Amino acid sequence: MSDKTLVYIVDDEPLQLELLKDHLQKMSAYEVHGFPTGEECLAAAKVRKPSIVFLDYNLNSKVREAMDGIDVLKEIKEVYPETEVVMISGQDKIDVAVNTMKYGAFDYIVKGEGAFIRAEKTLYNIYRYNKLAGSANTYKRLMIFFGLGMILMVILVIVLQMKGLIKSSPGWV
Amino acid sequence: MESTGSLTDLTYLRSLTGGANDKIAKYIRMFLTGAPISLQQMELNTLSKDWEGVRQTAHALKPQLGFFGAKGAEELLREIERNASDHTELGMMQKKIEHFRQQYEIIRVELEKALQETGA
Incomplete structure (x- = not known):
């Protein structure tokens, strides 16, 4: 099993899929696989x-019955909430972008010449986001640990006081 | 444009691939395999007045033309997509797709020539 970050690309246009796959594969930290349908991606x-x-x-331009991007997005976020999904579309309409974000997409990229650089930047943003989220979790755990320590200390003082091992006067002697 | 009157420009593709001829050849072959099918699909959809089908196919094919610098054909597809989506100028649809086919034929010849030049 590779220790590289596993990236899946789903696009029913073979050329678009191949271009993005080749571009992202240039980055050594990622293992990239492509799928022509959402169904195949979900199976993998x-x-x-x-x-x-x-x-x-738009994943149903070739096969009308195929799941569309939003359906696949919903299913991925429901089953694998920690997987980050980046939507790609030929539409630069704001409502389409907002719709994808509503269902938990990390970012929205408009197809075209700038899309490959954007995809690269998005990978970096996801890496940074995960790193920050990891740091935030560490601090959260530290705070909980510190809080519990303080509570235990207070309980210990109360117990010692009740047993008469320490006095309530300042200096405790 | 690489030369006057040319409908395609491979500058972007060359920059994206770092000038790797094998990759450029692969992408041209993929386009030349897929685009005629999409074009035929659009023509059939137009005949059956399946405007959603026309919209979807035009939408999917549009960015691919951009990769080969075929801006004029890309713009024409954008117009076809918009008309199919808004149900406007539907009477002109067949003519526009015919015009697109003419442009595609020129693009195909140019890309076949570029493919030969890659030597891959």
Whole structure:
């Protein structure tokens, strides 16, 4: 098993999929796999859960019955809430972007020439976000530990006082 | 544009691939395989007045043309997508798709030439 971050790309346009896959594969920290449908991505996720998914918004341009991007996004966030999903679309409409964010997408990228650089930056942003979230969790745990320590100290003082081992006067002697 | 009158420009693709001819050739082949199918799909959808089908196909094909610097054809597809989505100028749809096919034929010839030049 590789220690690289597992990235899945889902796009029903083979050229778009290949271009993004080749581009992200240049970055050595990522193991990248591509899928033409959301169904195939979800099946693969059951075997190996991805850390990041680049997901096309319109996944039913070739097969009408195929799951569309929003459905796949909803399912990924429901089953694997810690997986970050980046939506990709040819539409630069704000309501489309807002809609994807509402369902938990990390970012929204508009297809086109700038999309590959944006995808690269988004990977870096996810890395930074996870690092910050990790630090925040560490501080949270430290605060809980410190708080519990203080409570234990107070309890100990009360017990010692009740047993007469320390006096309530200042100096405790 | 690389040369006057050319509908394509591979500058972006060359910069993206770092000038790797094998990759440029791979992408051109993929486009030349997929685009005629999409084009035929759009024509069939137009005949059956399946405007949602036209919109979806135009939408999916549009960014691919951008990679090959075919800005004019990309703009034409944007217009087709918008018309199919808003149900405007539907009477002109067949003509616009015909115009797109003419542009595609020129693009195909240019890309086939570029493919030969890659030697891959």
